[in-house]
Amino acid sequence: MDLSFEMMALLVAVAAVAGFIDAMAGGGGLITLPALLAAGVPPTQALATNKLQSSFGSFSASLYFIRSGAVKLQSMWLSIVCTFIGAALGAEAVQHIKPDILMSLIPIVLIAISSYFLFSSSVTPHPEDKPKLSEAAFAFIIGGGVGFYDGFLGPGTGSIFAVCFVAIGRYTLVAATARTKVLNFTSNIAALSFFILADLPIWELGLTMAIGGFIGARLGAKVVLGSGQKWIKPLVIIMSMTMALKLLWEQHQQWLLSLL
Template structure:
């Protein structure tokens, strides 16, 4: 499809901002998916193109955290594997079933996440705190289920991973954010592979947006290491609540339209 240079420039700018926000708190798709739809791209291609560009952003942030020693990949091999398998299954199933049920549940999940960060007196675990799930259980239960969710739908995946790492894994916010980006990149790649097989991504546009998302995510990762909890906590709250309100509004609008 024909896309003007002005629209392409706008989409690259949106992807840059989305990559910056996504590296810190998740929710970048809240900006990029509506922007792609507003540009006249069909929904299926918009979702696939968004996965293409967001994969570069999550890779950029993951690489930055790994190189700075915030996260090591070797201990995360099992969570990565479980997340990949879960996302692959979700991406395959979503092509054959309706997502109405999960769409109605997502706002509740996002409100719960934002409430946890908002009302928790302290989200910095005590050194003596023990994880509430073993590493193996976390990999299968959280990696597999959240990976499935990202492949199936996706809104708020980064926020869900972060709160799981904090509440169940007892990681600090910076460590939780770093691990989140590794698993988010994993689920993005798994879902993208299925979209590629289906021939859905718009490659030229997706790769241009990926450039912006890559550098935006790199900058966001730097801000995380510089400001840590001061930035992440309010951003997770804002992005989770914004996504929840947006989805509730869309569902309400569709319900009203169905009445006439």
């Protein structure tokens, strides 16, 4: 695909901003996917190319969190395996199943996520709080389930993982964000593998955008560990509500316009 230098530079900048936000609260695809479509990339290739570039951003954030000691892979191996398998199954299923029904449920999930963060008096678990699921159950149910969703559709995956780690795993926001990026990278790679087999990604464009996404995600991860929770909570609420409203508008645009 032949894009001008100016358009490529703009898409790199967009990927950097998306990577920064995604590392903190998820929802980076809400920025990059519309930008790719606006640049004239066909929808299926836009989805695949977006997965390609976002994989570098989630890898960058994950690597920073791991090196900083915010998360240890040994403690997450079962969740990583279940997430990978779930995402692979989701990426395969989306090629055979119409996603309309699941797509209509996404805004409800996102609104529930933002409401949890908005109305909960505190999203910092008490030190004596115990996880609501065992480690194995969390891996199979949350890792596998959310991984399947990311491979199948994907919007809001980071936010869904984050709220599950906080509400069910009883992690702090910083710890939840670090673990979220590891599983987000896992599901990205699994889904991307299927897109590559179908020869869908635009490699030159995706790898160029990945530069911006990698840098933006690294900066976002630094902010998470530096400024911590004061930035994560409002960003999760904003990104979740924005994604929900965008999807509701796309699904019910004609009906909403008829009310005006």
